[in-house]
Amino acid sequence: MKLTVVGSGYVGLVTGVCFAEVGHDVICVDTDASKIAMLRDNVPPIYEPGLDELLKRNAGHERLQFTTKLSEALTGSSAVFIAVGTPEGEDGSSDLRYVKAVATEIGKLVDGPLLVVVKSTVPVGTCDMVAATIDAELLKRFPAGSHGSANVKPWVRVASNPEFLKEGTAIEDFMKPDRIVTGVTDHESAAIFHEMYAPFIQDDPSRLQVMELRSSEMTKYAANAMLATRISFMNELSRLCELVGSNIDDVRRGIGSDPRIGKKFLYAGPGYGGSCFPKDVEALLSTARQNDCELTVLKAVSHTNKLQKMHVARKIHSHFGGDLKGRKIAIWGLAFKPGTDDVREAPALTILSALVNWGAEVVAHDPVASKTFGRAWVQAGMKESQISYVDEAYEALDGADALVLLTEWPEYKRPSWSRIRGLLRTPVVFDLRNQYPFKSLAEAGFHYECVGRPDSQSNSRNAGAK
Numbered sequence: 001m002k003l004t005v006v007g008s009g010y011v012g013l014v015t016g017v018c019f020a021e022v023g024h025d026v027i028c029v030d031t032d033a034s035k036i037a038m039l040r041d042n043v044p045p046i047y048e049p050g051l052d053e054l055l056k057r058n059a060g061h062e063r064l065q066f067t068t069k070l071s072e073a074l075t076g077s078s079a080v081f082i083a084v085g086t087p088e089g090e091d092g093s094s095d096l097r098y099v100k101a102v103a104t105e106i107g108k109l110v111d112g113p114l115l116v117v118v119k120s121t122v123p124v125g126t127c128d129m130v131a132a133t134i135d136a137e138l139l140k141r142f143p144a145g146s147h148g149s150a151n152v153k154p155w156v157r158v159a160s161n162p163e164f165l166k167e168g169t170a171i172e173d174f175m176k177p178d179r180i181v182t183g184v185t186d187h188e189s190a191a192i193f194h195e196m197y198a199p200f201i202q203d204d205p206s207r208l209q210v211m212e213l214r215s216s217e218m219t220k221y222a223a224n225a226m227l228a229t230r231i232s233f234m235n236e237l238s239r240l241c242e243l244v245g246s247n248i249d250d251v252r253r254g255i256g257s258d259p260r261i262g263k264k265f266l267y268a269g270p271g272y273g274g275s276c277f278p279k280d281v282e283a284l285l286s287t288a289r290q291n292d293c294e295l296t297v298l299k300a301v302s303h304t305n306k307l308q309k310m311h312v313a314r315k316i317h318s319h320f321g322g323d324l325k326g327r328k329i330a331i332w333g334l335a336f337k338p339g340t341d342d343v344r345e346a347p348a349l350t351i352l353s354a355l356v357n358w359g360a361e362v363v364a365h366d367p368v369a370s371k372t373f374g375r376a377w378v379q380a381g382m383k384e385s386q387i388s389y390v391d392e393a394y395e396a397l398d399g400a401d402a403l404v405l406l407t408e409w410p411e412y413k414r415p416s417w418s419r420i421r422g423l424l425r426t427p428v429v430f431d432l433r434n435q436y437p438f439k440s441l442a443e444a445g446f447h448y449e450c451v452g453r454p455d456s457q458s459n460s461r462n463a464g465a466k
């Protein structure tokens with residue numbers, strides 16, 4: 001099948017290369033000329049494990065092409081995917097300007113039967129908006145009553161196909177999906193989805209779920225809202241654990257082994273971030289507001305997440321007696337999670353801004369995200385000079401007053417504590433991902449704080465229990 005994918009970011013690019021990998025002819029479109037130039041040179045503009053290999057292989061076989069012009073891509077395509085950004089608007093609602101712009105362009109260009117698939121995460125009703133936008137353009141080109149007008153409507157069908165890939169494992173998630181959610185208005189659209197996705201679900205075609213447009217759109221938000229809820233629930237509970245001497249990781253194991261609860265997304269930490277959870281929670285709350293429906297649980301989820309970021313920042317602040325002036329803080333990890341260079345809404349942005357505003361000097365290391373973080377830092381209104389970056393993790397520690405672990409990249413998991421002890425000015429570790437064994441760190445003379453586990457003094461008291 002010939003497929004067009006509009007938007008070559010984390011979702012569009014992965015969608016494009018994976019469809020090409022199973023043999024479809026794919027053209028990826030993006031308005032960002034520098035991105036397209038890089039992709040034409042087989043250089044991925046984002047970091048995603050496995051992406052560069054797939055990109056090279058499929059571009060080499062000419063199943064994968066890149067252009068800045070939708071007009072070059074659309075002719076002969078069976079389907080066009082809209083995978084552009086839907087950032088958070090000022091009032092928390094989803095900003096649909098990019099989706100609408102693509103729909104308008106499709107309406108101006110479409111010249112044959114086409115399935116328009118909305119893959120971006122969009123509020124309920126957006127597919128209807130896309131269909132109406134395309135129809136309006138078609139009506140301009142084929143006014144009612146004119147020759148050809150009878151053929152206009154059947155040309156274009158709009159469908160929903162939200163994406164559930166996770167950055168860091170995006171290729172694997174797309175190639176081996178646990179489910180493919182589609183929203184359609186007719187059997188023909190469902191048949192096109194089955195043909196398109198057949199190579200990904202050969203062992204179990206029932207993984208392709210077909211439902212109404214509005215249910216499909218809501219499913220994506222419900223999934224992210226549920227996952228964000230689990231994280232906020234555990235973060236909130238971790239704060240109580242700190243006060244009453246319980247260990248949130250033991251509690252997690254205790255509840256996660258119940259199959260009704262499950263093990264995933266129960267990790268306490270510095271709060272959820274990334275390009276999806278924060279904005280999708282706000283967008284769902286906005287949809288609720290527009291419909292006079294109060295989502296009290298979700299409101300609390302969002303509020304708890306904001307509190308959590310500041311709660312962990314304040315741990316550092318209070319350890320130094322509320323004065324960070326003259327303190328050098330080493331940061332390990334800037335990305336919102338390992339395996340990606342995406343720093344959108346990363347807790348690091350809030351936490352590091354707070355530390356800097358409290359007077360700290362911040363030196364940061366991340367295996368891949370320093371560049372993207374540098375841009376986001378300035379966009380967030382901070383000064384370039386207020387942070388420095390190092391290429392090697394241990395370099396950040398030289399003369400620092402504390403190490404803060406913010407992203408659990410594999411390379412930080414088993415560090416040399418003797419080397420760290422030798423480099424730090426004061427042996428202080430804030431482990432915001434609960435990665436390190438607090439007993440041995442306490443024994444090695446570190447002041448160690450983490451999230452939702454008893455603090456370092458209580459750790460010593462409870463050391464026998466670990």
Ligand SMILES: NC(=O)c1ccc[n+]([C@@H]2O[C@H](COP(=O)([O-])OP(=O)(O)OC[C@H]3O[C@@H](n4cnc5c(N)ncnc54)[C@H](O)[C@@H]3O)[C@@H](O)[C@H]2O)c1
Nearest residue numbers: 007008009010011030031032083084085086098120121163
């Ligand atoms: N990143 C994720 O992990 C993820 C996962 C699931 C769903 N989503 C959703 O997928 C959508 C895309 O997210 P992303 O992270 O890939 O965004 P992104 O910002 O990485 O990529 C969007 C791309 O669209 C391009 N674009 C904007 N307007 C365009 C136009 N008119 N024509 C062609 N290209 C245009 C931009 O230049 C950019 O390259 C969002 O709705 C997001 O919520 C993201």
